[in-house]
């Protein structure tokens with residue numbers, strides 16, 4: 240039996256032949272091409288699968304999205320990744336050649352054969368690196384992607400070799416005539432295994448045939464010794480090399496298609512197919528919940544203003560028009576329900592809402608990360624659905640979770656983004672230092688990011704979002720985990736950015752932050768705007784109560800407290816005792832018919848009558864307005 244075709248170095252005929260001592264020794268020492276390939280598969284699989292680690296990490300942490308948003312094109316991103324990984328692959332292959340040389344694998348190294356071997360390895364690298372990138376899109380964890388890819392590559396390699404033996408040796412078919420073996424040629428490791436094993440066998444045979452003593456079991460016919468190893472014959476490697484060259488190119492093309500047109504395909508599928516089917520079977524729900532009509536007059540007014548006027552007259556930097564997002568899971572989630580909004584230059588718009596209200600989904604659509612199910616977003620009059628690449632170059636984005644590259648320093652990362660934004664090379668150092676200073680990041684600027692605290696990572700994410708010249712900056716919960724000083728610095732920086740003609744859109748769970756930064760805000764409940772306006776407008780509109788805090792001395796008896804409660808109930812009809820603890824009473828007092836002067840007059844009287852230690856009266860806070868909507872959501876749930 241010949242192990243891989245007629246040119247196998249050690250050809251075992253069907254009839255056992257007597258071997259002399261020298262040839263027995265030779266047989267024992269020599270490997271077959273198949274053995275060499277099998278031995279290489281494991282190491283090669285472990286090594287090449289590593290190329291998925293960074294691509295998966297960059298995708299799931301959104302570092303890739305931030306780079307795209309900062310102006311990197313898909314071509315540049317993937318070509319630079321390929322170039323770098325290919326360089327690493329080349330160095331590793333050179334080291335492997337040294338190992339081959341030291342191990343005495345003359346058929347792969349001696350007499351310039353290492354150049355042929357390198358060609359096989361390089362073509363394998365060209366095919367397998369984009370293949371690994373492509374497969375990595377299927378995974379959302381880099382460790383799982385790595386382990387599964389190692390297993391996939393190794394099993395595919397071993398399987399393909401076994402299949403080749405079965406097809407050629409057992410069923411006697413030529414590899415080029417077997418549909419199964421031909422279809423295996425899309426897998427880089429199969430082509431690599433075949434190339435290396437056939438090349439090794441061919442060269443080993445030539446070495447043995449050119450020696451003084453040719454063992455009897457070696458087939459040294461002219462057809463074998465004079466065959467061009469690069470030809471397209473079944474025992475040569477030409478077809479496998481061509482397959483690797485072509486598939487590498489195809490894999491790369493597929494990556495580009497995935498990056499550039501998959502967004503359009505997804506938009507089409509979700510908008511016209513999934514949403515069409517959904518509308519057909521859920522007519523009532525769609526007309527009731529996705530009508531966009533609102534009970535709040537400000538929200539309704541904003542919607543009318545957008546829908547009734549031609550877009551050119553509106554002059555908004557950001558225009559959200561009847562935006563809807565449905566996640567077609569089971570059951571379907573209506574994450575954003577027909578919202579319309581216009582934001583002009585120098586505005587800071589806040590999106591508030593409980594967890595799961597739809598803020599992040601709205602952000603993801605606005606930054607081009609998610610597709611809208613219906614409606615559209617326009618940034619400087621460019622539709623995000625039709626001009627994604629242009630729109631991306633107009634935005635800065637700080638995602639909810641830090642999209643940073645752990646093995647870079649803050650300075651390196653910021654220099655990289657400054658270059659991407661096109662800051663002139665001579666000004667980059669000064670530009671980065673200024674930004675680092677403004678967020679007090681200088682002490683950590685030259686340390687690896689993985690050593691940073693959560694708050695410092697957040698500062699850096701915000702600094703990156705504020706870089707360059709975007710027209711719109713999206714900040715998703717920007718100050719989470721920051722200390723009060725860092726928060727103040729951030730607020731100053733954001734306010735300065737807003738004043739320099741930018742639009743800031745922010746989501747936050749900190750009402751203090753929204754009150755400090757936002758010129759307008761909306762409270763979102765279950766994907767809908769429940770109210771819209773400036774913080775003061777919302778406080779006036781929904782805060783039709785004052786909050787009264789009365790503090791009694793420690794020795795005050797129960798009767799005095801009861802008398803005070805009766806007194807308040809009489810002088811402020813409709814008042815509500817919200818909370819009582821350790822002689823401190825908190826009331827909501829209706830503001831209607833109770834001006835500030837009247838309230839203070841009554842409380843001064845109460846102070847004298849009940850000997851209060853202290854009292855205060857204030858307008859309702861934004862947090863209390865928010866809580867009234869939050870309560871509504873909880874009741875509806």
Ligand SMILES: Nc1ncnc2c1ncn2[C@@H]1O[C@H](COP(=O)(O)OP(=O)(O)OP(=O)(O)O)[C@@H](O)[C@H]1O
Pocket residue numbers: 566568572573574592593594595596597598599600601639
């Ligand atoms: N990929 C997804 N698939 C299915 N449902 C999703 C997906 N992403 C979000 N959702 C659902 O969409 C709704 C809105 O989620 P979203 O993350 O936008 O809320 P959020 O207001 O940003 O919440 P948080 O304040 O916690 O960040 C939630 O009900 C959530 O479960």
